[in-house]
Structure formats: C-alpha cells, structure tokens
Amino acid sequence: MSTSARKLTNSVMLTLCMLGAALAILVLGLVLLFLMSKGLRYMSWHLFTRLPDNVNYRQGGIAQSIFGTLTLLGLASVMGLPLGILGGIYQLEARGRFASLVRFFTDVLNGIPSIVIGIFAYAAVVVPTAKAHPGQTAFTAYAGGFALGILMIPTVMRTTEEILRLVPFSLREASLGLGATRWRTMWSVVLPSARGGVITGIMLALARIAGETAPLLFTILGNEFFETHKVAGISVPTLNAPIDALPLRIYNYSQMPNADLNNIAWAGAIILITMILVLSIAARYATRSNLLEEK
Structure with missing residues (x-):
C-alpha cells in the first residue's frame, strides 16, 4: 500500500x-x-423540601423520594462495596478452577436483568419477612438495599480487579522483598496505589444502580411519608418499613392521568439525571487526581 x-x-x-x-x-x-x-x-425548591400533596399536586414535593434514593444507595454500598472489593482482590490474586468459576459467575451476574434480581430479592427477603411477621408489611428499605447491593457487586468486582492489575508488579516485589505478607502488601501498597481507580469503579456502580426501578417494584413498595421511630428521644428514619425512591416515584407519576403529576415526574427525572451526573463527574475527578499523583 x-x-x-x-x-x-x-x-x-x-x-x-x-x-x-x-x-x-x-x-x-x-x-x-x-x-x-x-x-x-x-423545578422548584419545594420539590426538595416537601412531601407529596394529594390535594394540590403542584404544591407537593418529592423530598421523601430523594431521601429514599440516598438511603438505598447507602444500604447497597454497605453490602456491595466490601463484597465487591474483596471479590475483586480474590479474582486478581487467586488461581485455579474456582477462581475461574468466580470470574465466570461474576460476568453472568453482571448480565442478569435487574428485574430478575428484584424477583430474587422478593423471594429471599420480602416473602420470609412476611411469614416471620404476619400482619406487618414486608416491603422495607433493607430489601431494596439488598437488591441494589447485588446489582452493585459485579461492577465493583470487575472494576477493582482491572484497576489493581494495572499497579506495577515492581511495587509488590519490593514489598514482598522487605518481608511483608501478601495481604499486607495488598492492603498497604497495592490498594493505596489504585485508590483513584477503585473510587471510580465505586462511583460508576452507584451511578448504575441509582436509576434502577425494576428491583424496587418488588422490594420497597413506595411511600409518600417519612417513617420514623424514636431512639433516645430522637426521631430517626425507619428502615424496616416501606420507603420511596426517585425512579419508583417517576414511574408511578408518569402512569397517572394527571398533568401535574406527569410534570413532577419530568422534574424528578432531571433531579435523578443530575445525581447520576454528579457521580460520574466525581468518578472522572477521582481518576484524574490519581493520574496527577502518579505523575
């Protein structure tokens, strides 16, 4: 040529x-x-500060939905982050057939439709809770966090594995040569070197699950109020009760034959997109900061 x-x-x-x-x-x-x-x-300030108003829809807000979304992300992180990071470390360090099976099933889990995860969470958490406490609602924030945590695990695992694989092997050799164990090397040398990349993976996983609706249909039911209980005389949110979330509220309002509720759904979609955009920007910033530190 x-x-x-x-x-x-x-x-x-x-x-x-x-x-x-x-x-x-x-x-x-x-x-x-x-x-x-x-x-x-x-868009208005009362969307962030008020609960839904079933008399004058325009004056209502979706404060409980925003709070619920943040709560569910927190609960999902409690479950998904430790398992995802530890699983990613295992996939990096382990060898043999079992490690290959773990990688295979991680990829399979990453490809399972979210509605299937919702059905599984319903069968694994909601149904047993209903049987153990008859007469009480079994749809809770814990069930929603469990479902979203499952969706979060494979993303964090694969991202952690790939990021840790990029850490120069010479750093591991130097640490091992000084007498450190493999675990101490991973904890004190490899993970700090890949901190920015791991944070990026976490942010991307949170951005992914923030907009999920299907699992929440089977687990949290939705709620137009803040459920609270007293702890040492202080009102705190009740997690063992139905909770709301932005994706679920948007879905419900978009189905309503009322223009005001449809408009609130559009405004809620902007809020949700903004939250996801903030997480994505944070992921980019974490990656950029890590690159600057390496330079």
Whole structure:
C-alpha cells in the first residue's frame, strides 16, 4: 500500500471515529434537552423540601423520594462495596478452577436483568419477612438495599480487579522483598496505589444502580411519608418499613392521568439525571487526581 493510500485510510478511519463520537454526544444532548424542555419549568425548591400533596399536586414535593434514593444507595454500598472489593482482590490474586468459576459467575451476574434480581430479592427477603411477621408489611428499605447491593457487586468486582492489575508488579516485589505478607502488601501498597481507580469503579456502580426501578417494584413498595421511630428521644428514619425512591416515584407519576403529576415526574427525572451526573463527574475527578499523583 502506497503512502498516499495509507494516509487516506487513516483519514477515513479518524473521520468515522469522530462521527461515531459526535453521534453519541448528539444522542445524549438530545435526551438532556428533551428532559429540560419537559421538566425544567416545574423545578422548584419545594420539590426538595416537601412531601407529596394529594390535594394540590403542584404544591407537593418529592423530598421523601430523594431521601429514599440516598438511603438505598447507602444500604447497597454497605453490602456491595466490601463484597465487591474483596471479590475483586480474590479474582486478581487467586488461581485455579474456582477462581475461574468466580470470574465466570461474576460476568453472568453482571448480565442478569435487574428485574430478575428484584424477583430474587422478593423471594429471599420480602416473602420470609412476611411469614416471620404476619400482619406487618414486608416491603422495607433493607430489601431494596439488598437488591441494589447485588446489582452493585459485579461492577465493583470487575472494576477493582482491572484497576489493581494495572499497579506495577515492581511495587509488590519490593514489598514482598522487605518481608511483608501478601495481604499486607495488598492492603498497604497495592490498594493505596489504585485508590483513584477503585473510587471510580465505586462511583460508576452507584451511578448504575441509582436509576434502577425494576428491583424496587418488588422490594420497597413506595411511600409518600417519612417513617420514623424514636431512639433516645430522637426521631430517626425507619428502615424496616416501606420507603420511596426517585425512579419508583417517576414511574408511578408518569402512569397517572394527571398533568401535574406527569410534570413532577419530568422534574424528578432531571433531579435523578443530575445525581447520576454528579457521580460520574466525581468518578472522572477521582481518576484524574490519581493520574496527577502518579505523575
């Protein structure tokens, strides 16, 4: 192939790549513009500070949904982060058939539809809770956090494994040469070196589960109020009760034959997208900070 032909091929491929990237950005921009055109005019401060008003819908808010989403992300993190990070370390360090099986099932779990995870959480948590406490609701924040935690695990595991694999092997050799154990080397040398990448994986996993709706249909039921109980005379949120979440509230309001509720759903979608955008920006910042530290 002549020099001119190679240059032409290179220019064509670069142009195709740029067109593909521009198309992806265009689609994202159109989605954001559509959301803004539908919901931005209905954004107001009382959406963040008030509960739903079933008399005057326009004066109601979705404060309980925002709080519920943050609560569910916290509960999912309590379950998903330790298991995901430890599982990623195991996949990196372990050898043999069992380690290969763990990687295989991690990939399978990552590909399972979220509604299937919701059904599993319903069967594993909600149904036994209902049988153990008849007459009480079995839909709880714990059940929702359990479902989202399962969805979070494979993303954190695979991200942790890939990030730790990028840490120079010379750092491990130096630590082991000084007499440190493999666990001490991992804890004190490898993990700190990959801190930014691990945080990025965590943020991406949180961004993924923040918008999940299907698992919540089977686990949290939804709630238009804050359920609280007294602890040492102080009112604290009740996690052993139905809780609300932004994706579920958006889904419910979008099905209602009422324009005001539909408009609140559009505004809620903007809030949810903003939360996911913040998590994505935080992930990018963590990666950038890690690269600057390495330099």
